Amino acid sequence: MSELIPVELAGEYLEVHPTTFAAHEALGWRKCEKREVEQPSPTRADLEEALSRLPDDYNDPDFVVNGMRRHFGDVFTDADKARVRELVKPADKKPSDGLTVDELKAALTEKGIQFQSTALKADLQALLDGTTQPTE
Structure with missing residues (x-):
């Protein structure tokens, strides 16, 4: 694994991947000594902000x-x-x-739904999903 390269520009500090170092250098960033950068601990306000953006594109609660x-560590509670x-x-x-392709074909055959033997998996899935009523 490549080690990141520490760079600075006008008081700003970054660590960049070696493959992007030349591009940063072209923008005026210069190699410097590695610094210990302390990350602030997330706050309750940070958590509330993150919660306010849900569900966003997420569909897996776990x-x-x-x-x-x-x-968020200890800031995240059971209520959250x-x-x-x-x-x-x-x-x-x-x-x-x-389901695998073979399982999809078996399920479609069992339901009496015709399909081409050369059908793609996505087409088989669409056929099966379009014909099955949701169970309550």
Whole structure:
């Protein structure tokens, strides 16, 4: 793994990947000594801001809860976990989810749905998902 290169420009400090160093240098950044940069601890206000942006594009509440717990640490409470689970709803499970091409073909055949033997997986999924009524 490549080590990042410390650079500075007008008092600003960054660590850049070696493949981007030349581009930074062309913009005036210069190599410098590595600095210890202290990251501020996330605050309750930071967490509230993040929560206010949910659900965004997220559809996996476990993923969001785990990510927020890692990032916000003790600031993230059980009440926040419940709030995330209210805001972020899992994507609706489709009948074709997790099925292989052979399993899709078997399911379609069982339902009496015709398909071309050369059909792509996405087409088979669309056929199966379009014909199955959601279960309550």
